[in-house]
């Protein structure tokens with residue numbers, strides 16, 4: 409028998425059905441979810457206007473958010489998109505719980521500017537409420553140039569609040585981006601959006617996340633992103649090594665086997681026992697990224713550097729097996745739509 413959010417998901421009215429994607433409504437008691445005390449994330453609240461993501465990145469670990477709704481096929485995450493019910497007055501009331509200095513992060517388990525946003529405008533509706541407020545801090549992580557649509561609104565919010573857009577750019581190679589992020593906008597469109605945001609006075613950062621060993625981790629690849637970020641007017645740059653959770657593994661590894669067969673063995677060795685890469689490889693990436701931040705003036709402010717540093721190190725509850733980690737991280741991340749269901753280990757996903 410389906411209960412809680414799984415039941416709600418099945419009952420949600422079909423909003424629209426395209427050939428590839430079906431949109432549904434998901435009644436939601438609250439949009440803001442507090443990260444648990446002691447969370448390692450550089451933010452305090454998460455805010456995800458949609459469930460599922462049409463961009464369909466091969467490495468996306470957020471696929472398992474659909475498992476909580478009893479959709480177990482990893483492809484459902486990109487095929488069945490849920491638009492959360494939004495009530496402006498209710499959201500304004502939720503905001504009262506956010507204390508001064510706390511960060512809200514939008515787009516940690518979905519992309520708030522995926523194609524659904526053009527139809528349902530929930531992200532925009534959230535921003536419109538914030539435009540009347542002051543003293544809040546919001547970070548938006550996306551891979552979509554649609555964020556530039558809201559440049560003026562974001563700039564208006566930034567007059568009395570702090571807003572930051574984190575654009576995820578894993579590579580400047582359009583073919584590689586198409587392979588790994590099949591439905592996401594091209595890298596050059598993403599950096600063009602950064603330019604528009606920066607011109608409007610919105611604070612921006614670029615993250616190469618994930619860095620996939622042997623695929624986009626070369627000095628040249630990372631430098632191409634950092635250079636494009638600097639030219640577009642971004643203030644900081646960070647990177648994070650691939651986190652290969654089981655739900656992502658079943659999608660990612662077949663792509664690897666087909667396109668990078670020479671890497672299959674190495675990935676099995678590195679990711680065989682854990683979803684994380686540790687040790688030397690993480691250290692080498694840190695050095696590379698630090699060098700690029702220095703070379704291209706992408707250090708940002710001290711606070712931004714902290715975000716960047718966190719990006720360099722996958723955060724995992726230590727000493728936990730996968731299931732226990734999932735429970736702890738779920739509580740810490742708290743993307744449960746008010747039902748207390750867990751979501752993700754890692755937060756800043758584009």
Ligand code: SF4
Nearest residue numbers: 461464465468518758
């Ligand atoms: S990684 Fe981000 S953009 Fe890609 S499918 Fe997942 S949520 Fe969407």
